[in-house]
Amino acid sequence: MRFMLLFSRQGKLRLQKWYLATADKDKKKMVRELMQVVLARKPKMCSFLEWRDLKVVYKRYASLYFCCAIEGQDNELITLELIHRYVELLDKYFGSVCELDIIFNFEKAYFILDEFVMGGEIQDTSKKSVLKAIEQADLLQEEDESPRSVLEEMGLA
């Protein structure tokens, strides 16, 4: 996988993960271009499209688009299920996840993704293993300090 993007129906980027070093300027351009393409597509259309020299696999969950760019040889359907598995993980962790969870607990969304996918390849497909890793990290955090969400910390600024 080359990169993964999460963005909203309104075209706000919520999460971006690049698995190949890309210049900031190019990143911005690609994100803008790809959002435009994907948002313009109708609901019943197929989830795959050719874009530049990549294949794009996307799926919409409520107001959020999950969008992966993969290479020509990669398997589209399994990528589609990779997206689904990630959503399941988020859902399990946050308890019916919504866009706001991802906005305000963005660091968690990143950590979960990191535990799940690394260097563009899936690291562990077991839901249990991934969540266990995250929970362990959370435990460490509690040892560190009483838990405060990022938002609360920001609120105290």
Next chain:
Amino acid sequence: MFTNVCFCLGLKMVQVAEGCPKHSVLICVLFISGKSKEAEIKRINKELANIRSKFKGDKALDGYSKKKYVCKLLFIFLLGHDIDFGHMEAVNLLSSNRYTEKQIGYLFISVLVNSNSELIRLINNAIKNDLASRNPTFMGLALHCIANVGSREMAEAFAGEIPKILVAGDTMDSVKQSAALCLLRLYRTSPDLVPMGDWTSRVVHLLNDQHLGVVTAATSLITTLAQKNPEEFKTSVSLAVSRLSRIVTSASTDLQDYTYYFVPAPWLSVKLLRLLQCYPPPEDPAVRGRLTECLETILNKAQEPPKSKKVQHSNAKNAVLFEAISLIIHHDSEPNLLVRACNQLGQFLQHRETNLRYLALESMCTLASSEFSHEAVKTHIETVINALKTERDVSVRQRAVDLLYAMCDRSNAQQIVAEMLNYLETADYSIREEIVLKVAILAEKYAVDYTWYVDTILNLIRIAGDYVSEEVWYRVIQIVINRDDVQGYAAKTVFEALQAPACHENLVKVGGYILGEFGNLIAGDPRSSPLIQFNLLHSKFHLCSVPTRALLLSTYIKFVNLFPEIKTTIQDVLRSDSQLKNADVELQQRAVEYLRLSTIASTDILATVLEEMPPFPERESSILAKLKKKKGPGTVTDLEEIKKERSSDMNGSAEPASVNASAVSTPSPSADLLGLGAAPVTNSAPPPSSSGSLLVDVFSDSASAVAPLAPGSDDNFASPDLASSEVVSEEPADTVHDADELFHKFVCKNNGVLFENQLLQIGLKSEFRQNLGRMFIFYGNKTSTQFLNFTPTVICSDDLQSSLNLQTKPVDPTVDGGAQVQQVVNIECVSDFMEAPILNIQFRYGGTFQNLSVKLPITLNKFFQPTEMSSQDFFQRWKQLSNPKQEVQNIFKAKHPMDAEITKAKIIGFGSALLEEVDPNPANFVGAGIIHTKTTQIGCLLRLEPNLQAQMYRLTLRTSKEAVSQRLCELLSEQF
């Protein structure tokens, strides 16, 4: 519940009661109420200023506050704003012992740090400490950070360390998984820095690991490594087969959490099948049998009723199925499996899931190219044609067009072309041009009867005239000119088509050209007498653009020769004010010159000058080249390329607009592409290009077009003196010295004289290894006077900058008389590239300012590493690269004596290995090598077939990347 009144980024927050019931989340007014962008930016700038002052303040911040502010910066960055500070604070967090602080530090670095050398050293230190900590959580964070940044510096620091962690006996499973993928990432960016060694065999055995997560991660790593080092990882094949076999035969509950919606370990299955695609079918019959069983089981399972109605179940199951089919196609050896795969895909073609229909069409495209399944694919033609008519999604229709194109052969070409033409009438604008190209190619390729071909192309122009590019109508003209059996029919057909009250301008062009050449063939019929033909064409004249009018004027002068009886009518037209005083110089010039020519030249001279066009030399169809281009990567640059190439790479010179400035100034219309330039010599091909204008490039095959380097081609290699005599420029100019010959000379060698004039000599010495290189440039002052303000600069275009990294040190601005200064250029090839950098040199000599530029011969082939392989391996790979996008071919005339030894030396100098006894024909040359760039390695195969009788070569390049094939072919073609 809402308890807090928060201020986020200094903004007032309001609570949103519904929408997010489970969190008492307070949300910035800004995000919800859609306050103006300006207000948001203002707030954020204020907050940034605040954080900046905290970081700069006298009071040292504690870890907690540091974390808080770094986290805020991240948040702001993720909102889409630029962050240019805080990196140092984030790095400090890495050395914290508190997990959350460390974690945020790493996150910030992963998201925001590019390879900034100062910081990287500090970051690397922190990572080193964490890797050594033996604390699995910290090790995990560190490995993630390496994988996320993945820069070369990181690879340098850790590529040796990570394999040790990966294979150490006491490493925890989760760390092993991270280490495997981290190594994979480093290998992708800097393969040269990951040393192969003992660890590789132990990594292969991870395929047997108990922990499926470890196996999954290891399979990804092995697949990536095996693609480049197949020998090293050969043992993985049997292990992968037995693992796969255990998975596909397991019950859905056996694998516990690794079963996904009743499908056992779908990700791992897909990855194992991918790994097997790096290899030919297993040689060991037992392994091979077991694999065939697996593939059959997977195909059988597709027929079983679903275990769940959920789309996830069918997606996961079909993901494995499609990957299995890819493997079957890759092996291309079991006719039975191929036909079963084809039938399975046939079922999917009518599935209600759009996704499956899309994938089935895509997968069938590759199946169509196998000899075993081509016929089976063809049986689905009606379904595919139906898809073209009924699919609502343009991307699916696009796949259907691709498949029709792939399954087309002589037996169904008429039907497919007719259906494509039908579809073209209503096709989406975005794919029309591509369909036009495909129709044009198929019509030409499978034309038994050229009248059908001519009809098809004229239909194309009628239906989608705007999308018929120049390549397409040039091609029809080339074919008509080269085949005398179709000329009369073509003249008749265009004449009829032109009768339509509104016809596309492209038709006028084709009509004008063809009637100009072959109008005489239909002039006997009173309904298409010369005058009627002329009047018909001239009735369109005023509606056409300038280039078309220019073409029509040439048609008129051709008519003067063909039909002396209407000469006066034509002269009257040429003489009219609207022609002779036309505001457009080109039109005016043509009118003046043609009028004059028709008045003063004797019929003999006219007949010679305006003779019928000689046949065009056969080359690869330019349309095919264009289609290959179109489907290739980087569409923007490609468009540019196509534009550029329009003027230089046409096989036929039918382009009327390419009469350039120098040609216009010549007294005779010698550069007129209608063939007038070719006329003064005999009627044989190839036409010489006397004008030295664009035509030089157009007919770069012809001997006279390219000034040969030297009479003896071996000079091409060794003689710097010769090089020095080539470009003698008396006045240093400010344009690039077009010393292309010299430039090409360096393609196959690294040292020599690049440039020389009366003042200055530039010599080069260079060495390349993998994706790196170093070039020494020597500037010699040939005079006895000092050069002052001597400043050489290496300039890369924007495109080039991203793919080629060049570092130079300035040189001493004073060069004494007779002295030589040296400059070093360090070169890193990041990705494949087309152009060459420019070396610009400015200095003052005796009070005059000198400015000159030469192309620096850093070409893609310099990053070749030769690869030796057996004949069997070679042809296996050759076959794998059979996609038309991967192959580029050029047929060209020998520019030097065809000496086998010299040719061999050149291929080796080019950088690839010269493979002996590979090609069944000993006269042919075969080479193989790998182009190393920072980002990827591209395997390249080449084959050069000399034809001594015709004094021609055919050069074929196959690589996994089209642009690379193209570039290498261009570079190497210039060498012989």
